[in-house]
Amino acid sequence: MFTNGRKKTIIYGLLLILAIVAPLVISNEYNQHIMVMCGIWVIAALALNLILGYAGQLNLAHGTFFGIGAYATALLIQKAGMPFWGALPLGCIITALLGLITGIPTLRTKGHYFPIATMCLGIAIYYVIARWDDFTGGARGIFGLTRPEAIPLPFGKEISFESTIACYYLVLFFVLVTIFVISRLVGSLSGKRLIAIRGNEELAQSLGINTMRDKVICFTISTLFAGLAGGIFAAYMGTLMAENAHFLVSFEMLLFVMIGGVATIAGPVIGGIFVPILTEELQFLGGMRLVVFGLILILTIRFLPYGIVGGIRMAMMRFGRGGKVQ
Amino acid sequence: MNGLLLNVRDVTKNFGGLRAIDRVSFHINKGEIFSIIGPNGAGKTTMFNLITGFLPATEGAIVFKDEIISGLKPYQVARKNIARTFQLTMLFEQNTVLDNLIIGQRVTREAGVLHSIFGLKKKKDREAKTVERAHELAEFVGLAGYKHTVAALMPHGAQKQLSIGLALAAEPELVLLDEPVEGVDMDEIGILIDLIKRVRDSGITVCLIEHKMSVVMNISDRILALNYGEKLIEDVPEVVCRDEAVIKSYLGDKYVVES
Amino acid sequence: MGILLQTIINGIMLGSIYAMVALGLTLIYGILNIPNFSHGALYMIGAYVAFFAISSFGAPYWLALIVAMVILFVMGMLVERLAFRPLYDKPLINSFIMAVGLILIFENGALAIWGPEFRQIAPLSDAVIRVLGTTITMQRVIVIISAAVLIVAVHLFIKKTRLGAAIEATSQNREGAQLMGINVHLMGGITFGLGTALAAVAATLVAPILLIYPMMGAPVIGMAFVIIIIGGMGSFFGAVLGGYIIGLLETLVSSYVTSYFTEAIIFGLLVVVLAIKPTGLFGKEH
Numbered sequence: 127m128f129t130n131g132r133k134k135t136i137i138y139g140l141l142l143i144l145a146i147v148a149p150l151v152i153s154n155e156y157n158q159h160i161m162v163m164c165g166i167w168v169i170a171a172l173a174l175n176l177i178l179g180y181a182g183q184l185n186l187a188h189g190t191f192f193g194i195g196a197y198a199t200a201l202l203i204q205k206a207g208m209p210f211w212g213a214l215p216l217g218c219i220i221t222a223l224l225g226l227i228t229g230i231p232t233l234r235t236k237g238h239y240f241p242i243a244t245m246c247l248g249i250a251i252y253y254v255i256a257r258w259d260d261f262t263g264g265a266r267g268i269f270g271l272t273r274p275e276a277i278p279l280p281f282g283k284e285i286s287f288e289s290t291i292a293c294y295y296l297v298l299f300f301v302l303v304t305i306f307v308i309s310r311l312v313g314s315l316s317g318k319r320l321i322a323i324r325g326n327e328e329l330a331q332s333l334g335i336n337t338m339r340d341k342v343i344c345f346t347i348s349t350l351f352a353g354l355a356g357g358i359f360a361a362y363m364g365t366l367m368a369e370n371a372h373f374l375v376s377f378e379m380l381l382f383v384m385i386g387g388v389a390t391i392a393g394p395v396i397g398g399i400f401v402p403i404l405t406e407e408l409q410f411l412g413g414m415r416l417v418v419f420g421l422i423l424i425l426t427i428r429f430l431p432y433g434i435v436g437g438i439r440m441a442m443m444r445f446g447r448g449g450k451v452q
Numbered sequence: 453m454n455g456l457l458l459n460v461r462d463v464t465k466n467f468g469g470l471r472a473i474d475r476v477s478f479h480i481n482k483g484e485i486f487s488i489i490g491p492n493g494a495g496k497t498t499m500f501n502l503i504t505g506f507l508p509a510t511e512g513a514i515v516f517k518d519e520i521i522s523g524l525k526p527y528q529v530a531r532k533n534i535a536r537t538f539q540l541t542m543l544f545e546q547n548t549v550l551d552n553l554i555i556g557q558r559v560t561r562e563a564g565v566l567h568s569i570f571g572l573k574k575k576k577d578r579e580a581k582t583v584e585r586a587h588e589l590a591e592f593v594g595l596a597g598y599k600h601t602v603a604a605l606m607p608h609g610a611q612k613q614l615s616i617g618l619a620l621a622a623e624p625e626l627v628l629l630d631e632p633v634e635g636v637d638m639d640e641i642g643i644l645i646d647l648i649k650r651v652r653d654s655g656i657t658v659c660l661i662e663h664k665m666s667v668v669m670n671i672s673d674r675i676l677a678l679n680y681g682e683k684l685i686e687d688v689p690e691v692v693c694r695d696e697a698v699i700k701s702y703l704g705d706k707y708v709v710e711s
Numbered sequence: 712m713g714i715l716l717q718t719i720i721n722g723i724m725l726g727s728i729y730a731m732v733a734l735g736l737t738l739i740y741g742i743l744n745i746p747n748f749s750h751g752a753l754y755m756i757g758a759y760v761a762f763f764a765i766s767s768f769g770a771p772y773w774l775a776l777i778v779a780m781v782i783l784f785v786m787g788m789l790v791e792r793l794a795f796r797p798l799y800d801k802p803l804i805n806s807f808i809m810a811v812g813l814i815l816i817f818e819n820g821a822l823a824i825w826g827p828e829f830r831q832i833a834p835l836s837d838a839v840i841r842v843l844g845t846t847i848t849m850q851r852v853i854v855i856i857s858a859a860v861l862i863v864a865v866h867l868f869i870k871k872t873r874l875g876a877a878i879e880a881t882s883q884n885r886e887g888a889q890l891m892g893i894n895v896h897l898m899g900g901i902t903f904g905l906g907t908a909l910a911a912v913a914a915t916l917v918a919p920i921l922l923i924y925p926m927m928g929a930p931v932i933g934m935a936f937v938i939i940i941i942g943g944m945g946s947f948f949g950a951v952l953g954g955y956i957i958g959l960l961e962t963l964v965s966s967y968v969t970s971y972f973t974e975a976i977i978f979g980l981l982v983v984v985l986a987i988k989p990t991g992l993f994g995k996e997h
Contacts, residue, residue: 184804231986238746241807242936243985245748249933250978257971307569314568315560315579322555325544332504332538333556334530334622343565377811384808413823420815427808428797 145298149291158290160406162362165297166355168398169304171382172391173351178380179389180312181344182324183233184241186376187248188352193371195221195353196360197255200268203361210274214357221353222346229345233338248373256368267367274361293362300358301395304351309391311347320344324389381419385426387435396434457482457626457657458503463512463522465498465681472498474681475512480626480659485652487660487668489692490678491701496661497539499678500628504536505529516626531561535624537615539631539661545604549595549614552603553586556621585621593617593647609640616647626657633667645671669693677701716845718966719959724851724917726958727858731913732931733938733950734862735906741882741945742902745795745803748810750910751932752817753790757783757911758923759821762830772835779911787907788900795903796896821925834919854916861912862951865905869947878902882945930974934961937981 149158174188199217202208208216232243255262262268274296276284287293311317322330323337330337360366369375378401386397401419408415430437458480465473473495480486488496501507503514505526514522521529544552554560559582567575590599593613598606603614612632619627632648633641645667652658662668668675668689675692677684679701685692692698732754739747757779764775794813798805838849869875881888881898889895914927921927938957942949957977965973 178804182802182804184807228982231982235985238744238803238807239940239985241804242746242940243982246933246937246978246981246985250975250982253972253975253978257975310569311565314571314575315554315563315582316565316568318551318555318560319563321547321551322544325546326542328506328526329538329542329544329618330555331526332506332530332536332542333561333618334527334558335561336527347565377815380808380811413819416819417816417823420812420817420819423812423815424794424809427805427812428794431801431805 142302149294155290158294160403162290162294162297164399164402165294165301166359166362167379167382167402168301168395169297169358170352170355170379171386171394171398172304172308173348173355174379175383175388175390175394176308176312176320176351177345177348178383179393180317180320180324181341182327183341183345185244185345185348186241186373186380187228187244187251188348188379189373189375189377190248190251190371191221191225191349191352192356192359192375192379193255193368194224194251194349195356196366196370197262197268197356198353199357200271200360200366201262203271204268210272210361214274214354214361217357218350218353221356222350225349225352226342226346229342229349233341233345245373248376252368252371252373255371262368263366265368267365268360269365271360271364271366273364297358297362300354304354305391305395307347308351312391316340381423383433384423384431385433387433387437389432390435393433393435400434455482456480457517458659459515460499460503461513461515463499463502463514464510465495465502465507466510472681473502473509476678476681476683477512478676478683478686480657481674482625482657483652483655484673485648485658485660485671487662487672487675488678489662489665489668489675489698490684493680494678494701495681496678497630498681500536500630500661503529503628504534530622530624533623533625534628535619535622535626536628537619537630537632539634541608541611541615543603543611543614543618546602548600548602549590549598549606549617550583550586550600552614552618553589553621554582556618557582557585558622561622589617589621592620592650594643609636609643612636612640612644613647616644616651620651620656624656626659627651629658629660631661631663633662633664641667665693714845714966716843717847718962720847720851720855722959722962723955724854724920724958725962726955727855728913728917728931728954729934729938729958730862730951730954731858731909733935733942733954734865734947735909735913736932736935737939737942737945737947737950738865738902738909739906740939742878743791743795743799743899745806745810746936746944747795747903747906748807748932749790749813749817750906750935751928752814753783753786753907753928754910754914754931755821755923755925755928756786756817757907758914758918758927759825759830760911761915761918762832762923765832766830772832775832776912776915779915780908783911784904784908787904790907791900791903796899818925818928825925827925830918830923832915832918832923848920850919854920857916858913861909865909866947874901933974933978937977940981941984 148161152158152161170188170192174185177183177185195217198220199213202213202216203210228247232240232247235243256265258264274287276286278284285292287296312320319330319335319340322335323340327337382397382401383394385401386395387393405415408418411418426433432439456479460476460478462475462477463473464471464475476499488499490496498507502509502522505521505524505528509522512522513520516532516534519532521532544555559578563578587599590596593616595610595613595617598610603611606614616629616632629648633644636644648658648660649671672689674686674688676686677692677695677698684697684701685695732750736747736750739745739750760782761775761779764770764778765772770778790813794809795806798809834850835853836849839846840849840852869879877888877893878898878901880891881893881895885895934957938953939950942953961973961977964976
């Protein structure tokens with residue numbers, strides 16, 4: 127967010143320390159649970175932002191890939207008897223493979239056909255998950271998933287994941303991995319290609335950029351991390367329902383990204399934390415909660431299309447601090 | 453043939469019932485400035501689109517340095533070292549001049565994804581090189597003062613300069629400029645003409661589409677005149693500007709040339 | 712034989728609904744270039760308006776239909792004016808996201824305010840006809856005939872009236888229409904209203920048979936997009952023809968093959984179609 131590299135490192139360092147000590151300060155188990163969920167949503171939001179904010183493609187099936195990752199991991203654990211630590215990476219790979227297979231046909235579409243194609247894809251996959259009773263448990267879902275197995279340590283100790291705090295640190299680890307991979311990607315020359323594709327795909331092609339290949343790679347990476355978030359979600363929650371793969375989940379993730387700030391790394395992080403917390407705070411609204419979110423989404427896209435992060439940047443530019451225009 | 457860079461052979465393009473290009477043949481020699489002229493709708497931009505793979509030819513072949521390029525996709529044509537600009541200036545509007553010039557480079561388009569995520573020193577060096585070259589390109593096209601300016605905020609003439617810089621970024625051998633001085637004020641035209649000459653002097657072959665006769669006659673080595681998708685003449689400026697068919701295509705039947 | 716006939720009638724009826732909804736969607740797309748994802752939510756609200764007109768105000772069915780049509784026409788114009796018009800010069804994605812926001816508001820608002828229970832409207836006619844040895848409810852026939860009449864009416868409106876011509880002109884060439892003095896914004900608004908009103912009528916017509924509930928728009932809107940993509944976005948005939956075909960297809964497949972994976976098959980098929988022809992089967996480049 128800031129142009130000064132040194133300042134950036136200090137701020138991120140502080141945030142990291144904050145994230146690490148947070149559960150020790152916030153001892154309420156329910157709030158800790160919220161923090162775990164936020165971590166999961168942040169991973170999913172970062173992944174969505176990769177394909178949406180950087181490559182400029184609105185993938186309305188993102189939530190479905192989250193669901194695929196969740197189901198893949200869950201089924202590997204429950205039906206194949208795999209330990210979590212094997213099921214999770216395999217679940218990610220399965221999700222990414224599906225992303226690759228479906229990405230190739232859908233990314234061939236132009237302009238507004240892509241969101242429609244992914245919407246249909248999401249609906250189709252949702253119905254497969256919801257109706258395939260024998261395999262996925264259908265509408266009933268999957269339950270009784272065990273937490274990740276404990277990691278053995280020297281001296282007969284171990285790290286157990288029965289507690290919420292332990293799960294929080296697990297999620298935090300994966301959040302950091304995700305941030306690392308994605309920020310390295312978008313900051314690199316490959317990332318510049320994605321920005322080019324988002325900016326003007328035809329122009330990018332005239333410069334020799336194989337836009338189809340880049341879009342597919344970006345889509346695959348995006349679905350891989352969506353699957354990661356899903357897999358962690360499954361093992362943490364212990365139960366899964368078809369609803370977790372519904373395309374409404376895609377809408378929720380869209381909220382995180384748009385409200386936080388599209389096309390930045392900080393945006394999905396902020397959105398993935400702020401929006402779920404807001405959701406919790408607004409629980410008293412009951413069903414109207416999502417109405418409020420719809421309203422926030424509309425106001426955001428209308429008046430603050432670059433979300434919170436964008437708003438902060440604009441404010442900074444206005445007060446002469448000189449931020450970069452993304 | 454020595455020095456022959458681009459050879460367009462009997463190319464025809466139909467859009468349904470409309471024949472936009474009708475059996476046109478011409479060639480471009482290495483190192484020259486070649487211009488394509490013709491009234492609106494003559495098929496000039498269509499020809500560019502055919503050469504650069506944005507449109508498939510209905511018939512005929514396009515050969516670049518002994519290799520058939522008709523049928524290749526746009527990014528593949530670009531990788532054969534043919535670059536272009538567009539009639540409606542196309543830039544990465546939200547990005548700075550330097551960013552634009554980084555995007556266009558070969559290193560950028562060839563950078564591997566895995567390397568981008570996990571690479572170390574070599575990656576840093578590569579990225580530094582692209583920045584360096586972006587600076588050089590910006591200065592070459594005369595945008596030294598705009599390096600950190602967002603493309604959308606620049607005046608029209610500067611945007612035209614940037615679009616040429618973008619085309620040069622990947623070190624092409626042939627550059628196709630579609631109306632490079634369109635909409636530009638009088639003082640700017642001189643800057644752009646100079647730039648085009650410098651491009652040619654640096655060893656790059658230039659092909660222009662242009663309407664302003666003064667510009668065309670001034671800098672072209674050879675000219676192709678089109679009308680209604682047909683080739684009228686392909687020759688040096690002195691001959692073309694006297695050709696009856698060419699004059700008629702621009703000024704209509706009523707205009708009679710004093711012979 | 713009897714079952715087949717019933718199935719076909721059901722298919723045509725479903726197709727009529729799809730045709731009207733798809734027609735509304737394609738008209739909006741044709742003039743504004745926006746795939747209006749919120750179309751399904753507005754469809755649902757149309758049904759609820761009719762429901763409350765009947766249950767709270769005691770209006771007769773035909774009046775409720777007209778009320779729903781009018782109110783949703785106005786709503787459509789408001790949505791165009793307030794939600795979408797400010798986004799015309801912005802990237803297309805913003806309009807999509809706006810539509811998503813509208814869906815969230817409408818569907819969850821309906822859920823929160825009116826509850827998840829299924830509502831029912833009494834059919835216009837309880838009569839039953841016997842044809843070829845099977846019974847067919849009159850209501851279904853009414854739906855089919857009303858839909859056909861309405862679709863023809865819309866067609867005549869576009870082709871034979873000045874307003875319709877202005878709308879068509881704006882769809883084909885916005886700038887040109889503007890230069891001719893047509894108020895293109897107003898045309899867009901009217902078309903949006905018209906498309907929405909069509910959806911409302913469809914919802915109301917089918918409400919006695921398929922019931923009313925907050926998420927009723929979701930399955931319909933998905934199908935509507937399948938239809939207009941296959942039929943060509945912006946194409947009148949593509950939407951109508953596609954609507955009937957898909958309605959028949961869905962009903963026949965459900966009855967005779969499997970009802971389990973019908974949706975998955977149809978939507979999956981669409982992804983395949985788009986993969987082969989990235990702009991739809993008869994799509995026109997806008």
